Amino acid sequence: MLDDRKLAVLRAIVEDFVSTNEPVGSKALVDRHNLGVSSATIRNDMAVLEEQGYIAQPHTSAGRIPTDKGYRLFVDRLSTIKPLSVAERRAIETFLSGAYDLDDVVGRTVRLLAQLTRQVAVVQYPSLTRSAVRHVELVPVAAGRLLLVLITNTGRVEQRVIEAPGEVSEESIGHLRALLNTCLDGCGLGEVPIAVADLPDKVGPDDRPVAAAVLSVLLETLVEKHEEKIVFAGAANLAGVDFSRSLRDVLEALEEQVVLMRLLGETGDSSTVTVRIGTENPDEGLRSTSVVATDYGFGDLTLARLGVLGPTRMDYPSTMGAVRAVARYVGQILAGS
Amino acid sequence: MLDDRKLAVLRAIVEDFVSTNEPVGSKALVDRHNLGVSSATIRNDMAVLEEQGYIAQPHTSAGRIPTDKGYRLFVDRLSTIKPLSVAERRAIETFLSGAYDLDDVVGRTVRLLAQLTRQVAVVQYPSLTRSAVRHVELVPVAAGRLLLVLITNTGRVEQRVIEAPGEVSEESIGHLRALLNTCLDGCGLGEVPIAVADLPDKVGPDDRPVAAAVLSVLLETLVEKHEEKIVFAGAANLAGVDFSRSLRDVLEALEEQVVLMRLLGETGDSSTVTVRIGTENPDEGLRSTSVVATDYGFGDLTLARLGVLGPTRMDYPSTMGAVRAVARYVGQILAGS
DNA sequence: ACTGGCACTCCATACTTCCGAGTGCCAAGC
DNA sequence: GCTTGGCACTCGGAAGTATGGAGTGCCAGT
Numbered sequence: 001m002l003d004d005r006k007l008a009v010l011r012a013i014v015e016d017f018v019s020t021n022e023p024v025g026s027k028a029l030v031d032r033h034n035l036g037v038s039s040a041t042i043r044n045d046m047a048v049l050e051e052q053g054y055i056a057q058p059h060t061s062a063g064r065i066p067t068d069k070g071y072r073l074f075v076d077r078l079s080t081i082k083p084l085s086v087a088e089r090r091a092i093e094t095f096l097s098g099a100y101d102l103d104d105v106v107g108r109t110v111r112l113l114a115q116l117t118r119q120v121a122v123v124q125y126p127s128l129t130r131s132a133v134r135h136v137e138l139v140p141v142a143a144g145r146l147l148l149v150l151i152t153n154t155g156r157v158e159q160r161v162i163e164a165p166g167e168v169s170e171e172s173i174g175h176l177r178a179l180l181n182t183c184l185d186g187c188g189l190g191e192v193p194i195a196v197a198d199l200p201d202k203v204g205p206d207d208r209p210v211a212a213a214v215l216s217v218l219l220e221t222l223v224e225k226h227e228e229k230i231v232f233a234g235a236a237n238l239a240g241v242d243f244s245r246s247l248r249d250v251l252e253a254l255e256e257q258v259v260l261m262r263l264l265g266e267t268g269d270s271s272t273v274t275v276r277i278g279t280e281n282p283d284e285g286l287r288s289t290s291v292v293a294t295d296y297g298f299g300d301l302t303l304a305r306l307g308v309l310g311p312t313r314m315d316y317p318s319t320m321g322a323v324r325a326v327a328r329y330v331g332q333i334l335a336g337s
Numbered sequence: 338m339l340d341d342r343k344l345a346v347l348r349a350i351v352e353d354f355v356s357t358n359e360p361v362g363s364k365a366l367v368d369r370h371n372l373g374v375s376s377a378t379i380r381n382d383m384a385v386l387e388e389q390g391y392i393a394q395p396h397t398s399a400g401r402i403p404t405d406k407g408y409r410l411f412v413d414r415l416s417t418i419k420p421l422s423v424a425e426r427r428a429i430e431t432f433l434s435g436a437y438d439l440d441d442v443v444g445r446t447v448r449l450l451a452q453l454t455r456q457v458a459v460v461q462y463p464s465l466t467r468s469a470v471r472h473v474e475l476v477p478v479a480a481g482r483l484l485l486v487l488i489t490n491t492g493r494v495e496q497r498v499i500e501a502p503g504e505v506s507e508e509s510i511g512h513l514r515a516l517l518n519t520c521l522d523g524c525g526l527g528e529v530p531i532a533v534a535d536l537p538d539k540v541g542p543d544d545r546p547v548a549a550a551v552l553s554v555l556l557e558t559l560v561e562k563h564e565e566k567i568v569f570a571g572a573a574n575l576a577g578v579d580f581s582r583s584l585r586d587v588l589e590a591l592e593e594q595v596v597l598m599r600l601l602g603e604t605g606d607s608s609t610v611t612v613r614i615g616t617e618n619p620d621e622g623l624r625s626t627s628v629v630a631t632d633y634g635f636g637d638l639t640l641a642r643l644g645v646l647g648p649t650r651m652d653y654p655s656t657m658g659a660v661r662a663v664a665r666y667v668g669q670i671l672a673g674s
Numbered sequence: 675a676c677t678g679g680c681a682c683t684c685c686a687t688a689c690t691t692c693c694g695a696g697t698g699c700c701a702a703g704c
Numbered sequence: 705g706c707t708t709g710g711c712a713c714t715c716g717g718a719a720g721t722a723t724g725g726a727g728t729g730c731c732a733g734t
Contacts, residue, residue, distance in 0.1 A: 025696050038708055043697070061696050061714045111592075233592060235572055239585030248576030255448075255570060362727050375677050380728070398683045398727050 002052070006045045008035065010054055011078040013046075014066045018315055023063030068278035068312060071290070075275050075316050082317035084325045088116065092329050099333065102126070106231060109306065109330050114234025116322045119310035122260055122293075125229040126303035126334065133184040133192065138177040138214065148217055162217045165209040172207045176214060179203065189222055228304075230260045241311045249285035254309070259283050264293045264305040273320045278312045288312060292319045296327040298335035306330070339389070343382045345372065347391055348415040350383075351403045355652050360400030405615035405649060408627070412612050412653050419654035421662045425453065429666050443568060446643065446667050451571025453659045456647035459597055459630075462566040463527060463640035463671065470521040470529065473514065473555075483510070483547075485554055499554045502546040509544045513551060516540065526559055530640070531671065567597045569646075578648045586622035591646070596620050601630045601642040610657045615649040625649060629656045633664040635671060643667070 054070035113121035293307025391407035450458035630644025
């Protein structure tokens with residue numbers, strides 16, 4: 001249906017259009033790429049490509065530009081992810097490694113990604129439910145009051161005050177703390193309820209009430225899943241671009257948490273960079289943008305997603321490279337810290 | 338120098354230009370406002386206003402538009418803050434009262450303000466620190482001097498010397514210490530001001546002064562420790578506007594925390610709405626925007642600032658009204674919760 | 675001090691012309 | 705059967721050219 005040369009022509013059209021932002025004609029194509037045939041031949045190929053819906057003409061006598069379908073084919077079959085340069089990698093590393101808490105990691109990541117791709121970056125906070133317990137701390141803060149501090153392996157810190165039923169001795173607290181940490185160390189938050197199920201049986205009868213209180217608060221904390229938080233940066237990079245829909249629509253969409261969430265989409269196959277092009281996008285206002293996203297995490301654990309939003313006319317290979325690289329580094333940082 | 342009619346003319350020019358976004362001519366002025374004189378007279382007045390630098394002509398044969406200096410005079414002497422409508426007030430109230438934690442309050446506030454003014458809203462966090470109070474210690478170090486030690490659950494220890502008003506007995510100190518710890522147990526640093534609000538009422542009349550001194554130092558300490566977190570919303574409202582500098586510059590400036598901080602400016606006289614117009618603005622990229630800001634808090638306590646950024650051509654009276662109203666409500670919410 | 679009148683300026687808009695890049699098609703050639 | 709050079713055609717964008725109207729400044733008269 002589409003022979004190799006036609007594919008090559010499509011690839012060339014995409015590449016040229018992305019870099020020049022002008023409809024590309026048959027003449028320009030043979031000049032810039034050595035395709036070994038004449039412009040007339042290319043014209044024939046282009047006619048076919050157009051008929052199949054991969055490219056289109058803005059006006060009767062203008063060059064061709066890729067359609068969403070054309071970009072899709074390009075991304076799926078005609079391009080490979082372009083790895084970052086050494087300098088860029090080093091930049092990522094130094095920039096991210098300076099972060100000192102989760103907010104900082106996410107903040108730096110989103111700015112870094114925006115700068116790297118010169119587009120709008122979107123980063124989702126690691127979901128609480130998918131992270132695991134790193135440490136549980138239990139401190140007496142006053143008579144009959146304990147403070148439960150839950151630190152996750154993603155750097156999130158949750159804390160709650162527990163009203164203990166009656167006086168609790170230092171020993172009991174120490175014992176309980178030890179038990180909790182033994183049970184929960186490295187335990188996924190989703191599994192916490194199971195892991196602690198038999199904990200009351202392990203403490204002495206005197207400590208049952210306090211253990212129950214602690215557990216009830218602990219479980220409560222988990223259930224209150226923090227709304228999935230998500231941030232973006234680099235809106236300034238949208239300034240020059242002209243969308244078919246107005247810039248206003250795009251900016252409005254970006255400010256809606258819900259839309260942002262949908263934007264990054266479902267986690268497809270893990271550790272794959274997914275691309276959503278133009279009309280493939282669920283949201284009304286973002287029909288003239290593309291989204292390149294992937295998930296991040298460490299080991300088998302997927303924590304959340306991050307990605308980039310830009311005009312459909314974007315440099316997909318480089319963008320995908322940047323997104324993938326940043327995702328890896330973030331996972332690494334979160335795992336190591 | 339400028340008689341009443343000239344001032345009225347300037348006011349009319351500002352109002353018309355703000356609402357129509359087109360240079361306003363002498364004819365249009367006498368038509369829309371009943372100034373009781375002919376257009377020729379107005380022309381003479383306008384010539385004077387222009388010579389003094391309050392208005393300018395984009396082109397030789399166009400109407401006049403206000404200069405920054407003209408807006409300044411308008412804001413200072415020719416306009417009064419316009420109170421919000423009842424409906425708007427009610428909207429604020431219902432929208433903000435649903436908030437359940439600090440993040441939520443700030444998030445709702447910034448979106449509300451953006452929507453209300455149809456411009457970019459900027460809100461500074463009162464506190465961002467995630468840590469909580471573990472323990473507060475109060476020790477006498479010398480006659481009339483106390484040491485306040487604040488231990489957070491992250492292990493940070495802050496200490497400050499308090500100049501007590503007169504002699505303070507051991508008992509009083511012990512009582513106060515107990516009260517503080519009861520109030521502040523496990524309390525996030527952001528919520529400390531709220532938690533201690535009614536504390537002076539709980540101590541005996543003799544201890545009021547020392548309690549006040551302690552609280553004032555405590556709050557001061559917290560204010561200094563605030564990380565400078567600040568958020569904005571409503572960037573979409575910039576879309577239609579044309580700045581002399583490019584939209585990109587404005588968006589870039591908005592994404593810089595530092596610039597945002599400077600933007601809201603120093604807290605002037607408390608509970609005053611401050612306006613910074615065009616070139617009065619410190620930042621390079623924001624020379625064609627105006628900022629309307631004020632501080633918020635409750636009682637005598639100033640927590641942080643919030644405001645609105647828009648084109649110099651903005652409806653100052655309404656914007657100032659909205660900013661002031663929102664600031665008051667936020668203070669109220671934070672005090673009440 | 676204000677007003678009507680008048681000559682003048684100059685921006686916006688619309689209309690025209692013109693050029694060239696790009697196309698589709700066809701007949702000839704490998 | 706694919707490829708190619710040639711050719712007529714299309715149409716958008718740039719550049720040039722009216723034209724109208726809003727607005728101004730100035731002046732003489734009330």
